[in-house]
Amino acid sequence: MTTRRLRDVGEHRWIAGLVRRLDTAPRVLIGPGDDAAVLRPSRRPLVLTVDTLVDGVHFRAGWTSARDVGRQAFRVNASDLAAMGATPVAALLALEAPGDTPVATVDGVAAGVAAEARALGAALVGGNLTSGRTLAVTVTLVGDAGPRVVRRAGAKPGDRLFVTGRLGAHAAAVRALLSGRRVRWPLAPVRVDAGRRLASVASAMIDVSDGLLQDLGHVCRASGVAAVVDAARIPVAAGCRRVFGPDAALHAATGGEDYELCVAVPARRLRALAALTARLGCSLTEIGRIVAGRPAVHVPGEAWGRRAGGFDHFR
Amino acid sequence: MTTRRLRDVGEHRWIAGLVRRLDTAPRVLIGPGDDAAVLRPSRRPLVLTVDTLVDGVHFRAGWTSARDVGRQAFRVNASDLAAMGATPVAALLALEAPGDTPVATVDGVAAGVAAEARALGAALVGGNLTSGRTLAVTVTLVGDAGPRVVRRAGAKPGDRLFVTGRLGAHAAAVRALLSGRRVRWPLAPVRVDAGRRLASVASAMIDVSDGLLQDLGHVCRASGVAAVVDAARIPVAAGCRRVFGPDAALHAATGGEDYELCVAVPARRLRALAALTARLGCSLTEIGRIVAGRPAVHVPGEAWGRRAGGFDHFR
Numbered sequence: 001m002t003t004r005r006l007r008d009v010g011e012h013r014w015i016a017g018l019v020r021r022l023d024t025a026p027r028v029l030i031g032p033g034d035d036a037a038v039l040r041p042s043r044r045p046l047v048l049t050v051d052t053l054v055d056g057v058h059f060r061a062g063w064t065s066a067r068d069v070g071r072q073a074f075r076v077n078a079s080d081l082a083a084m085g086a087t088p089v090a091a092l093l094a095l096e097a098p099g100d101t102p103v104a105t106v107d108g109v110a111a112g113v114a115a116e117a118r119a120l121g122a123a124l125v126g127g128n129l130t131s132g133r134t135l136a137v138t139v140t141l142v143g144d145a146g147p148r149v150v151r152r153a154g155a156k157p158g159d160r161l162f163v164t165g166r167l168g169a170h171a172a173a174v175r176a177l178l179s180g181r182r183v184r185w186p187l188a189p190v191r192v193d194a195g196r197r198l199a200s201v202a203s204a205m206i207d208v209s210d211g212l213l214q215d216l217g218h219v220c221r222a223s224g225v226a227a228v229v230d231a232a233r234i235p236v237a238a239g240c241r242r243v244f245g246p247d248a249a250l251h252a253a254t255g256g257e258d259y260e261l262c263v264a265v266p267a268r269r270l271r272a273l274a275a276l277t278a279r280l281g282c283s284l285t286e287i288g289r290i291v292a293g294r295p296a297v298h299v300p301g302e303a304w305g306r307r308a309g310g311f312d313h314f315r
Numbered sequence: 316m317t318t319r320r321l322r323d324v325g326e327h328r329w330i331a332g333l334v335r336r337l338d339t340a341p342r343v344l345i346g347p348g349d350d351a352a353v354l355r356p357s358r359r360p361l362v363l364t365v366d367t368l369v370d371g372v373h374f375r376a377g378w379t380s381a382r383d384v385g386r387q388a389f390r391v392n393a394s395d396l397a398a399m400g401a402t403p404v405a406a407l408l409a410l411e412a413p414g415d416t417p418v419a420t421v422d423g424v425a426a427g428v429a430a431e432a433r434a435l436g437a438a439l440v441g442g443n444l445t446s447g448r449t450l451a452v453t454v455t456l457v458g459d460a461g462p463r464v465v466r467r468a469g470a471k472p473g474d475r476l477f478v479t480g481r482l483g484a485h486a487a488a489v490r491a492l493l494s495g496r497r498v499r500w501p502l503a504p505v506r507v508d509a510g511r512r513l514a515s516v517a518s519a520m521i522d523v524s525d526g527l528l529q530d531l532g533h534v535c536r537a538s539g540v541a542a543v544v545d546a547a548r549i550p551v552a553a554g555c556r557r558v559f560g561p562d563a564a565l566h567a568a569t570g571g572e573d574y575e576l577c578v579a580v581p582a583r584r585l586r587a588l589a590a591l592t593a594r595l596g597c598s599l600t601e602i603g604r605i606v607a608g609r610p611a612v613h614v615p616g617e618a619w620g621r622r623a624g625g626f627d628h629f630r
Contacts, residue, residue: 009629010627010628011627012529029360029464030466033537034399034468035364035395035396035398035399035467035520036363036398036399036401037363038360038361038363038460038464041356041359041360041361045344045354047351048405048440048441049350050407050453050455051409051443052409052443052445052447054411054445054448057445084350084351084353090363092363092364092455093365094367094409094453094455096367096451125363127365128453130367130372130373130628131628132367133371133449134449136411138365138409138443140365140407140455142361149345151349151350152348152350153349205350206350207350222349312325313326313414313445314321314322314326314446
């Protein structure tokens with residue numbers, strides 16, 4: 001059987017086929033297939049974010065299925081909404097792909113985005129397909145704000161610092177994949193519900209996309225405070241311990257793409273926090289505290305704590 | 316003076332610098348620089364669209380300034396909103412760029428997007444920067460629906476067909492640029508106000524991005540009708556006549572990237588249309604009519620009218 005490729009099918013026929021397969025959602029007045037999508041308005045503020053996954057940068061063909069690339073593209077955006085306490089409503093998918101891309105690949109990406117949207121009661125409502133030199137998947141999410149919008153700014157000295165789930169699994173998997181071992185490329189966790197609940201008690205929140213130290217550094221700069229992290233308390237993923245051994249805490253603190261939430265909670269809200277931890281759907285670990293001082297992240301006793309490293313696309 | 320490149324500055328410093336330069340707009344509650352942007356809700360339905368311009372596909376470095384690439388990326392999206400009668404409120408910019416891209420290039424693209432947003436009372440509220448093999452500029456626009464949302468579906472036999480402005484200028488410019496002549500790379504026109512006004516009388520509307528015949532074909536399929544276009548009435552851009560001579564009408568009918576509006580108007584609304592043409596800010600030309608029949612676009616007397624050609628990214 002020969003592989004059907006994009007150039008055999010063409011942009012317009014592929015889009016028409018996709019549009020027929022997509023389902024809709026209550027808020028969608030006009031879904032994909034017109035010049036633009038139309039949503040019923042909400043009384044809540046709108047929350048907007050966009051992120052791109054590029055073949056060879058964020059993933060490599062062969063590491064995972066096209067469907068999981070689509071799922072991840074949705075999830076990394078959902079993570080940004082979760083970090084504000086918001087919930088996805090609608091997704092747009094902008095695809096770049098070379099003409100020899102198998103149709104099954106772009107079908108898989110779109111199906112992955114649509115499946116993740118559906119799982120959260122949202123919908124893939126539109127997008128764009130263009131030729132390009134590499135596969136690149138850009139998802140835009142439009143969400144509804146929750147009752148409280150939490151920013152990076154707002155952390156105060158005395159606040160306790162928590163992180164959801166475990167860190168370092170992605171860094172460990174990429175290290176293993178680059179060395180030729182066949183391990184599962186980990187998808188970002190979905191922390192939308194956890195984010196909405198944590199927003200009710202948080203003074204500041206961010207998702208850990210570029211590494212805990214770097215992202216916590218963004219909170220410190222936005223809030224005008226410093227943070228002290230206890231390296232021993234960082235929840236290290238099992239795979240990270242296995243791959244990095246004695247350096248596991250370093251990689252858990254600086255590896256990117258974990259998409260857990262890092263949240264600052266004032267002492268007066270710790271009881272309220274305790275009341276909701278059972279319903280987060282994930283673990284929550286206290287890792288340090290906010291202190292007064294010039295914006296910086298300190299990791300006492302760890303040489304690597306001096307530099308708040310993390311991932312930068314160009315450095 | 317050495318050129319500052321993205322890899323000298325880094326993702327986070329570039330974003331921080333950009334965020335300081337961006338201005339805000341009344342609807343923006345939280346602008347760029349946090350996990351996501353937040354907009355005040357509107358009572359009007361939301362209209363959403365996304366489009367990508369790729370270096371080497373939609374433009375070539377050297378044809379135009381980075382600022383104009385950013386302006387165009389905004390305008391091609393604004394064109395999709397205009398075709399629904401909607402108005403832009405907020406833009407997101409997702410950039411892919413190689414590490415050796417001059418900082419001035421990404422600065423220029425972002426400044427172009429922000430300037431076009433500002434000119435329409437909208438704002439650039441967020442985005443993403445990632446490394447990639449080629450420069451690719453993805454803009455998402457969120458807009459407010461106007462009093463009437465016009466779709467591709469809705470055209471009825473007897474409706475008259477009109478097109479704004481003139482067609483073929485982009486195809487002519489690209490032909491000239493590819494042959495090494497230095498001509499201006501034409502930006503898409505801004506038809507947002509025209510689209511909002513035309514929406515009050517239109518039965519169907521689309522923007523001409525892939526060529527008049529192809530885009531009108533989308534209207535025919537969505538509406539379940541056919542269209543008859545009078546080739547002699549197609550408003551051909553002066554540059555198109557100059558470059559293509561006797562084939563000018565063909566190229567005006569099939570060349571892409573003109574971003575004019577093609578609109579169907581029922582006969583009973585022609586007086587209302589006449590009353591608003593003076594305020595469209597552009598010419599409006601009657602080019603044909605909608606007829607009953609299998610979805611197709613007919614151009615009587617022209618051999619090229621048999622195939623409703625136009626641009627497809629993969630064919």
